[in-house]
Amino acid sequence: DAGVIQSPRHEVTEMGQEVTLRCKPISGHNSLFWYRQTMMRGLELLIYFNNNVPIDDSGMPEDRFSAKMPNASFSTLKIQPSEPRDSAVYFCASSFRGPENTQYFGPGTRLTVL
Amino acid sequence: GNSVTQMEGPVTLSEEAFLTINCTYTATGYPSLFWYVQYPGEGLQLLLKATKADDKGSNKGFEATYRKETTSFHLEKGSVQVSDSAVYFCALSSSNTGKLIFGQGTTLQVKP
Numbered sequence: 708d709a710g711v712i713q714s715p716r717h718e719v720t721e722m723g724q725e726v727t728l729r730c731k732p733i734s735g736h737n738s739l740f741w742y743r744q745t746m747m748r749g750l751e752l753l754i755y756f757n758n759n760v761p762i763d764d765s766g767m768p769e770d771r772f773s774a775k776m777p778n779a780s781f782s783t784l785k786i787q788p789s790e791p792r793d794s795a796v797y798f799c800a801s802s803f804r805g806p807e808n809t810q811y812f813g814p815g816t817r818l819t820v821l
Numbered sequence: 822g823n824s825v826t827q828m829e830g831p832v833t834l835s836e837e838a839f840l841t842i843n844c845t846y847t848a849t850g851y852p853s854l855f856w857y858v859q860y861p862g863e864g865l866q867l868l869l870k871a872t873k874a875d876d877k878g879s880n881k882g883f884e885a886t887y888r889k890e891t892t893s894f895h896l897e898k899g900s901v902q903v904s905d906s907a908v909y910f911c912a913l914s915s916s917n918t919g920k921l922i923f924g925q926g927t928t929l930q931v932k933p
Contacts, residue, residue: 711864740921750865750910750923763920798864808853808914810921812864 709733711813713799719819725787728816731780732801740810741774741784742798750798756782757804789820823848827911827924834931840898842927844885844911847892852913854878854887854894855921859908868896868909901931 712731720726732739740755754764759776767774771790776782786793796817800810828843846854853872857865869878874889883898894911911924 749925752920755920800865808921809855809867809870812857812866814864 711799711801711811713797713813713816715816716814717817717819719821720789721821722790723788724820725785726789726793726818726820728784728797728799728818730782730784730799730813732782732799733811734780736801736803736811737779738802738804738808738810739776739782740800740802741782742800743795744798744815745795753784786818789818791820794818794820823852823913823915823922825911825913825922825924827909827927830908830926830928832927832929834901834929836903836931836933837900838931840896840901840905840929842896842909842911842929844894844896844924845892846894846911846913848913848915850915852915854885855912855914856883856885856894856896857910857912857923859910859926861907865910901929903931903933905929906931 714729738757741753744750753766754774756776774784796815798812798815800812802808802810824847826845855870856868858868859865869880871878871887874887877886885894885896908926908928910926912921914921
């Protein structure tokens with residue numbers, strides 16, 4: 708199994724630009740999660756989907772952030788416009804929703820906004 | 822609501838020392854409990870888990886026992902190695918939401 712795939716692994720952009728992060732979950736998993744990790748705030752859950760439907764987006768910082776899951780094998784997290792304070796590592800994780808709920812994490816996208 | 826509290830780090834140990842990282846939780850119902858590990862520059866990896874009271878999760882020499890009476894899931898290892906240096910996250914999951922609630926993470930540094 709390929710595991711959770713994220714792209715790009717690194718992104719450097721200038722303030723005001725649009726950034727799109729991509730995630731392919733593990734095949735057969737029906738839950739997908741987007742996290743942000745920073746030194747100051749640790750690991751934060753931004754949004755999660757069950758069966759492609761957003762269930763809880765209370766962690767999305769503001770309207771500049773949006774996430775979609777058009778099908779079971781693909782999700783995007785978009786920041787428009789980006790700001791320097793968005794610099795972080797963004798992780799995608801997937802799980803099969805059930806009693807164990809083990810989440811499997813991707814390698815992350817390191818975003819730097821100049 | 823649900824929450825997880827871990828001991829603050831960093832924890833610095835010499836190689837072959839005994840490791841304990843404390844984790845306590847607050848939860849409604851019967852959550853599953855997890856330890857994840859993050860090596861430098863990498864994503865989180867599942868280290869071990871326990872899905873019900875008195876279960877012991879174990880992997881790579883690490884162990885943790887689900888203690889409902891003390892609402893704890895402490896991580897232990899009898900003899901740490903330099904390669905165990907990483908950040909360790911305790912987490913709980915409520916089966917009705919699928920969300921993981923993470924502790925703040927504990928950095929472990931093992932010196933030769």
